[in-house]
Amino acid sequence: MPIDRIFSDGSAFAVELRKLHARRQNRVTSARNDSLQGARLSLTARDEVLSKTGGRCHICGGSIDNNDWQADHILAKSVGGNNTVENYLPAHSVCNNYRWHYGAEEFQWILKLGVWMRTQIEIRTPIGQTVGEKLCEHERRRARRRKVVGQRGNATELENANPK
Numbered sequence: 001m002p003i004d005r006i007f008s009d010g011s012a013f014a015v016e017l018r019k020l021h022a023r024r025q026n027r028v029t030s031a032r033n034d035s036l037q038g039a040r041l042s043l044t045a046r047d048e049v050l051s052k053t054g055g056r057c058h059i060c061g062g063s064i065d066n067n068d069w070q071a072d073h074i075l076a077k078s079v080g081g082n083n084t085v086e087n088y089l090p091a092h093s094v095c096n097n098y099r100w101h102y103g104a105e106e107f108q109w110i111l112k113l114g115v116w117m118r119t120q121i122e123i124r125t126p127i128g129q130t131v132g133e134k135l136c137e138h139e140r141r142r143a144r145r146r147k148v149v150g151q152r153g154n155a156t157e158l159e160n161a162n163p164k
């Protein structure tokens with residue numbers, strides 16, 4: 001369904017989102033199978049991947065300034081992609097994990113929602129205030145969890161817990 005399709009109401013939009021969610025489950029399953037067969041890139045190959053975009057994240061366009069980035073498959077193995085440098089682009093870990101498995105349409109909805117909601121938060125509409133508070137709570141909880149795990153020395157493993 002095209003991104004500019006106007007839904008009659010919020011519940012019709014929710015039905016559409018559930019449909020996209022179901023399709024995503026299938027992609028998650030095939031990506032898990034991909035990662036089981038995946039090869040690790042050598043440091044030289046990672047350097048090559050990073051230089052393809054001049055050291056920028058292919059998702060947000062931002063500069064990659066430390067080693068916190070992932071080589072993102074352009075074409076998943078399940079649809080004929082391979083593990084060569086040609087099939088990877090660099091992405092910030094946070095960008096890649098957020099975009100993870102969302103199809104083009106679902107990801108466009110997420111961007112649209114995000115852009116609309118950020119304005120609501122900025123101009124402090126009632127819904128923007130509620131969402132802003134909830135999001136800050138959510139992020140504080142995540143930060144605390146990371147800290148606790150970090151003290152056990154496993155932060156990296158938790159961060160990479162998404163099977164990719």
Ligand SMILES: [Zn+2]
Nearest residue numbers: 057060092095
């Ligand atoms: Zn990025």
